[in-house]
Amino acid sequence: MSSSANQSxxxxxxxLSWQVNxxxxxEKISFNVKxxxxxxxxxxxxxxxxSLLRCLLxxxxxxxxxxxxxxxxxxxxxxxxxxxxxxxxxxxxTPIFALSVFDVVRMGLLPHKGMFTLDSDYDRHQVxxxxxxxxxxxxxxxxxxxxxxxxxxxxxxxxxxxxxxxVLFLDEPTNHLDVYYxxxxxxxxxxxxxxxxxxxxxxxxAGHYCQRLLLLNNGSLVCDNNPDQVxxxxxxxxxxxxxxxxxxxxxxxxxRVSFSLNKHSAADTNLNKSAPASGxxxxxxxxxxxxxxxxxxxxx
Amino acid sequence: xxxxxxxxxxxxxxxLISAALALTFGPAKISSQQIIECIFGICSTPVxxxxxxxxxxPRVLVGLVAGMGLAIAGAILQNTTRNPLADPxxxxxxxxxxxxxxxxxxxxGNQLTVALPLAAFLGALFSVFIVVAISTALKNPExxxxxxxxxxxxxxxxxxxILYLGEPFAxxxxxxxxxxxxxxxxxxxxxxxxxxxxxxxxxxxxxxxQIDALLLGDESAKxxxxxxxxxxxxxxxxxxxxxxxxxxYCGGIGFVGLMIPHIVRQFIGVTTLPLIIGSxxxxxxxxxxxxxxxxxxxxxxxxxxxxxxxxxxxxxxxxIMLRAKTK
Numbered sequence: 001m002s003s004s005a006n007q008s009x010x011x012x013x014x015x016l017s018w019q020v021n022x023x024x025x026x027e028k029i030s031f032n033v034k035x036x037x038x039x040x041x042x043x044x045x046x047x048x049x050x051s052l053l054r055c056l057l058x059x060x061x062x063x064x065x066x067x068x069x070x071x072x073x074x075x076x077x078x079x080x081x082x083x084x085x086x087x088x089x090x091x092x093x094t095p096i097f098a099l100s101v102f103d104v105v106r107m108g109l110l111p112h113k114g115m116f117t118l119d120s121d122y123d124r125h126q127v128x129x130x131x132x133x134x135x136x137x138x139x140x141x142x143x144x145x146x147x148x149x150x151x152x153x154x155x156x157x158x159x160x161x162x163x164x165x166x167v168l169f170l171d172e173p174t175n176h177l178d179v180y181y182x183x184x185x186x187x188x189x190x191x192x193x194x195x196x197x198x199x200x201x202x203x204x205x206a207g208h209y210c211q212r213l214l215l216l217n218n219g220s221l222v223c224d225n226n227p228d229q230v231x232x233x234x235x236x237x238x239x240x241x242x243x244x245x246x247x248x249x250x251x252x253x254x255x256r257v258s259f260s261l262n263k264h265s266a267a268d269t270n271l272n273k274s275a276p277a278s279g280x281x282x283x284x285x286x287x288x289x290x291x292x293x294x295x296x297x298x299x300x
Numbered sequence: 301x302x303x304x305x306x307x308x309x310x311x312x313x314x315x316l317i318s319a320a321l322a323l324t325f326g327p328a329k330i331s332s333q334q335i336i337e338c339i340f341g342i343c344s345t346p347v348x349x350x351x352x353x354x355x356x357x358p359r360v361l362v363g364l365v366a367g368m369g370l371a372i373a374g375a376i377l378q379n380t381t382r383n384p385l386a387d388p389x390x391x392x393x394x395x396x397x398x399x400x401x402x403x404x405x406x407x408x409g410n411q412l413t414v415a416l417p418l419a420a421f422l423g424a425l426f427s428v429f430i431v432v433a434i435s436t437a438l439k440n441p442e443x444x445x446x447x448x449x450x451x452x453x454x455x456x457x458x459x460x461x462i463l464y465l466g467e468p469f470a471x472x473x474x475x476x477x478x479x480x481x482x483x484x485x486x487x488x489x490x491x492x493x494x495x496x497x498x499x500x501x502x503x504x505x506x507x508x509x510q511i512d513a514l515l516l517g518d519e520s521a522k523x524x525x526x527x528x529x530x531x532x533x534x535x536x537x538x539x540x541x542x543x544x545x546x547x548x549y550c551g552g553i554g555f556v557g558l559m560i561p562h563i564v565r566q567f568i569g570v571t572t573l574p575l576i577i578g579s580x581x582x583x584x585x586x587x588x589x590x591x592x593x594x595x596x597x598x599x600x601x602x603x604x605x606x607x608x609x610x611x612x613x614x615x616x617x618x619x620i621m622l623r624a625k626t627k
Contacts (some may be wrong), residue, residue: 059522083525090523093516097570107513110524116504118573152496163524 009068010035010167016065017057018219025051027219028065033167038189038196040210042203042230044240047216049199053169056197058082083111087160089153089170090266099144101155105130108162132163134188150181157188170198174205207231208254215239231255307568311581315364318585320536322360325592326351327600354487362485363591364584365493366546367556371583372497374557375540375564375575376504379511380535383445387558388543392447394554395455396427397547398478402459405474406466416477417548419545424544427451432533444532479604480551482591489549496545500538501576507531508572514571552606556583562620 011033018026026048027118032038041049045201047284056067058074067074077085094102105127106119131137134154139147144155153173160168170189174182182202186209200206206213207227215223215230217239223230236244242259249256252262324334328351335352343349370388377386388394400423404415434447443449463471504511510531513521518528546553563579587605590612594603 057523059519077524078525079527080525083523086523088520088523090517090519095515095517097379097515097565099515099570103512103569103571104516107509107516107520107524110509110526112512113509170524195484272437 008035008176009033010070011056011197012066012068012071014066014068016052016067018051018055018060018063024219026055026063029216029219029221030065031214031221031224031259033195033197035166036193037196038209038211039198040206040227041197041199041216042201042206042213043216043222046218047239048219049216050171050259051219052214052216053197053199053298055271057169059087077234078285080111083163083165085166087163087168089156089160089164089173091172091175093152093156095144100140101131101136101142101144101147102127102140104144104155105162108159108164110161126162127158130158131155133161133192134158142221148178148181150178150184153177153181153185154188157185157192161192165194167195167197170196172189172201174200174202178273203236204230204249204254207256208249208252227255231257233257301498304568304574308577308581309587311578313586315581315588318588319360319364322363322588323352323356324590325596326356327595335370335497344505346604356518358485358487358490359482359591360588361487361490362493362549363482363588365490365497366482366550366553367560367583367585367587367590368580369493369497369500369542369546369583370553370587371564372500372504372576372581373542373580374559376511376535377539377557378561379570379572379575380514380532381445382515382517383397384562385558386445387555388608389554389557390445390452391431391539392427392450392452392455393424393510393540393543394552395452395459397421397424398474399423399455399459400426401477402462402474405470405477406462420548421577423455424540424547427455428536428540428544429460430504432536435533435536436529476551476604477554478606480553480606480609481551481594481602481604483550483602485549493545493549494539500542503534503538505570507534508576511535511572550605553587553609554606554617555609556587559613559616560586562616 009032013029013031013033016026016029017024026093029052034264039051043049051060055063056074056078058067069077069082074082082299088288107124108130108248109123109126111117128137131140134157134201136151136154136158138156139151144152157168167225168189173185173189177185182205189198190209198210210227212225213223213227214221214228214233222239223235231246233244233246236242236246236257237258240259245260247256248254324330324332327346328349330351334348337344338348338352339357343352373388374386377388377391378384380386397420400419400421401416403423404419408415430451431444431448434451435444435603438444438447448526459474463474510521510524510526513524513526514528521531543557560581560583561575564575564582568574568578587609590605590608594605594608597603597608
């Protein structure tokens, strides 16, 4: 379980389960989120990452177990109260109509506004400051639809900043982004200094940017710990059903993982030792991953 | 002054000018000077007084609020369903009104002054009730539209079957009513439509931020604290009330709710408040001028409004498709 147990929990999840047609989507999941932590939820497709995120946001009915936010059950909060505390950056959104960047960021004011209140100069200032923090103030009047994937994600993060939430939830924030934008988004998220819970497909990015990782498989929590303890060859080989090789990034010192296609044996390696030979194709794949041309997610 | 305020001011002035100019059109030759005297002073003849106060002013005022209402209903439906093709017609509201009018005409004969609009209103509400009942089971905006289309066809089939069995005179009456006209409107109609519009606009203004949140998707809106299903049903009910009231007095006037928000979105904005304000003015001016065209196109006869709006609307959409293809 978590290494920093002495800190007070902002979010506490106890035995959370969710079933659909007798299939366990989530099964008895328990963990805590402490203030200021950056937590990554990782696991293979269908492991329950996005479902867990939806449950934390109280968007999912028919769940069992308890979720507490500031020691109060999340079901006791109104939707508006939750929106004041939790902000969400969803996967790529493509609006039908030509919304401007200002329109999208302005949406973050919603939980703080009464029914008949119009936008004030202060509100506009808030939007401008948030866009400045994500480095997009020059695009305030641009159409959201025509921005790149990375810029759209940053606009949605600016919206979350306007929302003034205490916890930021991100669902696959680096999906569809190239390597440059992946790092740019996650560095931005890290620099916000708020509590972050995000689902991440790329294990190396998760290991580098998250303080804690929750590894899910088939709806169950396999491991909850710091990246060094979660991203082990044993855990990842078992969960992803591929031979996992683990070492350390020579520059960032973060855990680094790569996979080969056939599951033979788990092997922890370090930089001083050569990776175990696991076939001709696998060596090429490993080389590719280490050079940053491929990520583990697109290999699997 | 902000750019948007300036645009609204210009649109309001254009609407006012449209209404004033529309008063000068009609079979009776009345000069602008006489019209101004009639409105702000004493009419030169009792006939002019009757034409101005009992025919032209009610007609122009009802034209203004009817155009406003249909355009607002279209704008709300398009934003809440995130579908640029949403329109009160697509949701079966007009088919329901037609069914109500058909039943009233066939069963009541000539006692229709109050019964026809009332039956049309009840028919429109009935169609919305069915669409809402289906949509509560579906919970998907795309399917909500499909439910509306299905209900529309179903109610049209029932109307046509009743008309097929009914006498030809009643059939003619319903068919003419369905084509839309402002020829029989009264000042009381203006008050009723204005009242419904006023309440609707209050509700829409109260929820404008929530409707905006829907533009980025249901999940996004939920994360901002919006109860998506309740909001969508409330807005559908608002649109039904506006459209049913307009259709009850003016008959079927198509394409206004589809076309006007589409134009306004290009020049003013896509979020709810600018779209609603812009659509109100443009819709009002548009219908007033369409009515002028309907009165003036053929001497000693009137072209039904629905024919003109549908003709303009279809050309408009072909133009949009061609423009989109060349882009």
